[in-house]
Amino acid sequence: MLKFPIYLDHNATTPVDPRVLEAMLPYFTEKFGNAASRNHKFGWEAEEAVDYAREQIARLIGADPREIIFTSGATESDNLAIKGVAEMYARKGNHIVTVKTEHKAVLDTCRALERKGIAKVTYLDVASDGLIDLNALEAAVTDKTILVAVMFANNEIGVIQPIREIAKIAHSKGALFFSDATQAVGKIPVNVEEYGIDLMAFTAHKMYGPKGVGALYVRRKNPRVKVTAQMDGGGHERGMRSGTLNVPGIVGFGKACEICSREMVDESIRLAKLRDKLENGLLSIPETVVNGNRKYRLPHVTNISFKYVEGEGLMMGIKNLAVSSGSACTSASLEPSYVLKALGLPDDLGHSSIRFGLGRFTTEEEIDYAIGYVAEAVNKLREMSPLWEMHLEGIDLNTIQWAHH
């Protein structure tokens, strides 16, 4: 029996796995201690739980537990990594290289550093498939570059960047490499040693853990990386992030990582099959295109433009599905997704895009339903669309002089 709405927005957030919740519960009531309390059982218990979680998390990404710094989430981790490196390595240089399709938490952090005159930032373009040009990266990195910040996988289109090669280029010029791996960790194998990552942001709620807890991986050797704390306080987390630890959240984060370590490979195979079924089903609707590279991509996401229908209008027509759109019709700017724009997608196709994100609890029955349901809505809206009618009449929409308002 299908239950509506069907959740297909797993790149936004994921539900907490019941196994994760179960692990967390004692730490709200019975084992409520402060992990920094050194003098009694409550504190020891909490500290022990945090240490265990740190190991579970480190294991998932091939790190040492001491390299995990807990934060409130990936946005804070992005801020701490970029601002912390800019401050810590100011004597070495002030140049940062990043990419136009990064998450706002990275882009706006970089802009803040530029505004304050702390750093100069190069924003690399991407090709129409969403991948960066390694030659352009190589040309952009100078001896003044202290940090290269490139996301592991994109949140809108799921495209996976050539992380190993990027790390090599950064290191060859003496720069550190930071990756926002929020979308990738727990979904695909991410090993910081194998990929040569120096700093990495990720968060619990994208991998069936709770919201409000994330981590920054900070390399301890080859090289030993340090970041300047961005919050003053009790000097928790090796002085890099003060604040009482969110013990239940961290316990949940640890459990979520443990489950991902065990189940990720099988899960990604199952989801890739379902995603491909969904994608192929939707591509059988005429005039639809997949946005972004289809080979180097996360297994559970697809971003599709349905030409001649507007994304927000379409979402209203598929209200039994919880998805998101690259159309920014709800925002005051009326600008479609900057990520799709960076791919060189015309604005009208940006407005027509929908992101489908599958997850651990997505079933084949749900996908079968979604295919037929979306196709029906697209057809209905096209019957209503003047652009579709013009397309059928063979009118090239680019030859029309539209009034931009």
Place this chain on the structure above:
Amino acid sequence: MAYSQKIIDHYTNPRNVGTLDKSKKNVGTGLVGAPECGDVMRLQIEVDEQTQVIKDAKFKTFGCGSAIASSSVATEWLKGKTIDEALSISNMDIVEELSLPPVKIHCSVLAEDAIKAAINDYRIKNGLPPIEEKQSEKTKI
């Protein structure tokens, strides 16, 4: 964002979707908006040349639910009005009718523009001077 019941009703059961023969002398067509902006409305009126009463109105819209609902409401209101009376329909009437939130007011503006553009198309076809408007806001086919 939650939509009002009326928006949902017009979106789910849009009134007067369709196409009138734009080559006919008594049919006026207004096409406003742009695909890059995420909204294109085409509104058409068929006018009784004796009485100047709008006999039929049709629309097709590319846009969000509010844009579709705004054009649907506009076509309902146009039918039975003379082309002069139709000019009195303002975007604020549509905002009120559909309880459009502030970020969706542009949808109602577009509908008002479409009405004016359709009336002007009819007037020009029939040798009448176009009513005053900012020509720059309109789309030429």
